[in-house]
Amino acid sequence: MTDDIAVPRRRRDAAQTRQVLLDVARHRFARDGYTATTVRDIADEAGVNVALISRYFTSKEGLFEACLTSAISDVRRDADDVGPGDVAHLLARRLSGSPDDDRLRDAMLLLVRSSGDERIEGLRRSMLRSMSEKLAARAGHGTPDEATVLRAQILLASTLGIILMKSTLSLQPLSAAEEDDLRKPLSDMVQALLPRG
Amino acid sequence: MTDDIAVPRRRRDAAQTRQVLLDVARHRFARDGYTATTVRDIADEAGVNVALISRYFTSKEGLFEACLTSAISDVRRDADDVGPGDVAHLLARRLSGSPDDDRLRDAMLLLVRSSGDERIEGLRRSMLRSMSEKLAARAGHGTPDEATVLRAQILLASTLGIILMKSTLSLQPLSAAEEDDLRKPLSDMVQALLPRG
Amino acid sequence: MTDDIAVPRRRRDAAQTRQVLLDVARHRFARDGYTATTVRDIADEAGVNVALISRYFTSKEGLFEACLTSAISDVRRDADDVGPGDVAHLLARRLSGSPDDDRLRDAMLLLVRSSGDERIEGLRRSMLRSMSEKLAARAGHGTPDEATVLRAQILLASTLGIILMKSTLSLQPLSAAEEDDLRKPLSDMVQALLPRG
Amino acid sequence: MTDDIAVPRRRRDAAQTRQVLLDVARHRFARDGYTATTVRDIADEAGVNVALISRYFTSKEGLFEACLTSAISDVRRDADDVGPGDVAHLLARRLSGSPDDDRLRDAMLLLVRSSGDERIEGLRRSMLRSMSEKLAARAGHGTPDEATVLRAQILLASTLGIILMKSTLSLQPLSAAEEDDLRKPLSDMVQALLPRG
DNA sequence: TATGAATGAGAATTCATTCAT
DNA sequence: GATGAATGAATTCTCATTCAT
Numbered sequence: 093m094t095d096d097i098a099v100p101r102r103r104r105d106a107a108q109t110r111q112v113l114l115d116v117a118r119h120r121f122a123r124d125g126y127t128a129t130t131v132r133d134i135a136d137e138a139g140v141n142v143a144l145i146s147r148y149f150t151s152k153e154g155l156f157e158a159c160l161t162s163a164i165s166d167v168r169r170d171a172d173d174v175g176p177g178d179v180a181h182l183l184a185r186r187l188s189g190s191p192d193d194d195r196l197r198d199a200m201l202l203l204v205r206s207s208g209d210e211r212i213e214g215l216r217r218s219m220l221r222s223m224s225e226k227l228a229a230r231a232g233h234g235t236p237d238e239a240t241v242l243r244a245q246i247l248l249a250s251t252l253g254i255i256l257m258k259s260t261l262s263l264q265p266l267s268a269a270e271e272d273d274l275r276k277p278l279s280d281m282v283q284a285l286l287p288r289g
Numbered sequence: 290m291t292d293d294i295a296v297p298r299r300r301r302d303a304a305q306t307r308q309v310l311l312d313v314a315r316h317r318f319a320r321d322g323y324t325a326t327t328v329r330d331i332a333d334e335a336g337v338n339v340a341l342i343s344r345y346f347t348s349k350e351g352l353f354e355a356c357l358t359s360a361i362s363d364v365r366r367d368a369d370d371v372g373p374g375d376v377a378h379l380l381a382r383r384l385s386g387s388p389d390d391d392r393l394r395d396a397m398l399l400l401v402r403s404s405g406d407e408r409i410e411g412l413r414r415s416m417l418r419s420m421s422e423k424l425a426a427r428a429g430h431g432t433p434d435e436a437t438v439l440r441a442q443i444l445l446a447s448t449l450g451i452i453l454m455k456s457t458l459s460l461q462p463l464s465a466a467e468e469d470d471l472r473k474p475l476s477d478m479v480q481a482l483l484p485r486g
Numbered sequence: 487m488t489d490d491i492a493v494p495r496r497r498r499d500a501a502q503t504r505q506v507l508l509d510v511a512r513h514r515f516a517r518d519g520y521t522a523t524t525v526r527d528i529a530d531e532a533g534v535n536v537a538l539i540s541r542y543f544t545s546k547e548g549l550f551e552a553c554l555t556s557a558i559s560d561v562r563r564d565a566d567d568v569g570p571g572d573v574a575h576l577l578a579r580r581l582s583g584s585p586d587d588d589r590l591r592d593a594m595l596l597l598v599r600s601s602g603d604e605r606i607e608g609l610r611r612s613m614l615r616s617m618s619e620k621l622a623a624r625a626g627h628g629t630p631d632e633a634t635v636l637r638a639q640i641l642l643a644s645t646l647g648i649i650l651m652k653s654t655l656s657l658q659p660l661s662a663a664e665e666d667d668l669r670k671p672l673s674d675m676v677q678a679l680l681p682r683g
Numbered sequence: 684m685t686d687d688i689a690v691p692r693r694r695r696d697a698a699q700t701r702q703v704l705l706d707v708a709r710h711r712f713a714r715d716g717y718t719a720t721t722v723r724d725i726a727d728e729a730g731v732n733v734a735l736i737s738r739y740f741t742s743k744e745g746l747f748e749a750c751l752t753s754a755i756s757d758v759r760r761d762a763d764d765v766g767p768g769d770v771a772h773l774l775a776r777r778l779s780g781s782p783d784d785d786r787l788r789d790a791m792l793l794l795v796r797s798s799g800d801e802r803i804e805g806l807r808r809s810m811l812r813s814m815s816e817k818l819a820a821r822a823g824h825g826t827p828d829e830a831t832v833l834r835a836q837i838l839l840a841s842t843l844g845i846i847l848m849k850s851t852l853s854l855q856p857l858s859a860a861e862e863d864d865l866r867k868p869l870s871d872m873v874q875a876l877l878p879r880g
Numbered sequence: 881t882a883t884g885a886a887t888g889a890g891a892a893t894t895c896a897t898t899c900a901t
Numbered sequence: 902g903a904t905g906a907a908t909g910a911a912t913t914c915t916c917a918t919t920c921a922t
Binding site: 519520521522598600602607610611614615618632633635636637639640642643644645646647648650651652654655656657658659660663667668671672674675677678679 | 715716717718719795797799804807808811812815829830832833834836837839840841842843844845847848849851852853854855856857860864865868869871872874875876
């Protein structure tokens, strides 16, 4: 019952237990939002006891924060891997349904999920601010002006809106759209908002 | 924050009480989501007893459904008022902070808020589908093909993402952006996604 | 909606309104018990406003008390009408389903329904005590001894048990039993418990 | 009132906690009926937290069902222990106040208590039907005819009426009657209703 | 390290009752 | 005399968290 995952969990491995909880939580928080997700659900799906959430993450909020932090690193790492100039292609790939990118989509989704805790909100905000600045920088030359940052934020918000709609609501044809279907429209959108992107 | 006691509520006016509850609920559900909003909060902010929610709307879900229904009419009415061709201007006006449009922004936000109840989800979905079709139709000629509908849905999702980010997270400069700041970027985006829109 | 009863209720007739409430309440309390019956149900079935229950009977308990009192008179009157010696026949007739006797069965049922209020319980107790004494007296000669009263109470309790089971639970063949089916068994029972009854 | 803390409850023993809840609930439901009993009362008397009721029995209805089920087994077991022919003696012993039989009287009382839930009602009905058939069979020869079943049901209903009256209402002399006082009258009643019983 | 037991706070909902018309 | 509006006190149930093993 505890090991319905491929890698047969070793018992009594704290680090691994922690990781499993984190993975499950990230997915659930992303999909259902903070309040609608119960710690018991998470623990059950992870195949461990609820009390471990308090143990490893102090509280539900602590767990959410850990999810957000890990999500942020993932997104950062992913962004760094990508060369300049092909934001649209990256987006299209990330948005389409390939299971490899589930984790990344979840990570992005977390950025629109609020926990209610103000300190955690700060994290989200600063992450989004930094993402939009990086995006703006990529579009141009040196440090971007506010107008460009605004455009970058509009692009970012749009992307998140698309992920949200695509993955949480089954709205056709968007939900079923593949990478190929999305590439051109997204490319147009990116070009329009951040010309040099 | 808007106008808590502007209209001096007459006591013992069922229709008005119902309306006040509906208004408060719509705002709260839009801002905080379904699960994070408690009926007691709504009743308190409305200045009436909680029991009246059951009385007038049967249940929390019933209240949410009523909010969604009323939001849908508002959005429909607004969309009908707008002539063809100026989607971007409309968006810019709607997205900027003018208090007149608070209700409309809330209405739109409700479209990304889930109650968990499957029947209500159907409502949301069909509304979004119909909005995207109308949007697609406006872009072109006769009944739109699926590719155009997809583009319309991308535009719709983007818009919702922007509203969500702009109003629930204080991310500068987006959150403070005025109609003038938004018009050009949005216009570019609309043009890119729905050329004739 | 208000007058689903044969006699077209005159509006604004306090005495009659009171009576209708009383009748409906007696039936409901008898059938469903005190706690399981809501004043709103009663008012609705009576076709009047709930507030009138407080008005005419002070409270739910007051209404129950009034029901019990009226039930007691009915039972008393009925008992007085019956000559000595034919208790079994009376029982059989009362227990069978003839609608004329619905009110009387309800009245009897009320005697096993508790309201929780101690003062009202006293009423019930003293009524039952007096009924059993009368029953005992009928069996014999002069003032009955305790053993005879005990037998009378056993008979009374049995009768109430039969009514309860027959009318609130659909247990075949008892629930469908007619006067003819019941007469002999009941007669045997009465004879056995109160030989001269 | 019986033995509140006689058995010194070990802490953190799920099976025992469950059992204590069940015992308390059975007594309360039997004495006060379903609606008049609150889960908080039960938990308090059991000395545990209310949430454990949901945990162990899902809901109040689930708890009631568990009570009824366990009551039915108890009654069945008791009935099986009794040889044929001495129903009256058994009754007399069961009805008298000996604390050993408190549980059994509660069990019987539960059979006249309704929860409102239709599925649970089915349980009660089928149990009563089977009891009356067994009773009828015991009276005679082979499979009993409907008339005999009717007589058995009358006896059963009478018994329940007597238990109800004896234990929930303090009506003298019935409530204080001892085994010896009851044996003869009950024996007469049983003989009259089920001659060979 | 992990578990199952237990708790307390808070959620939605129901209900008798009171108030204003 | 009667009504509909409104209230406050329960009631059941859920959930994050803590405790004991």
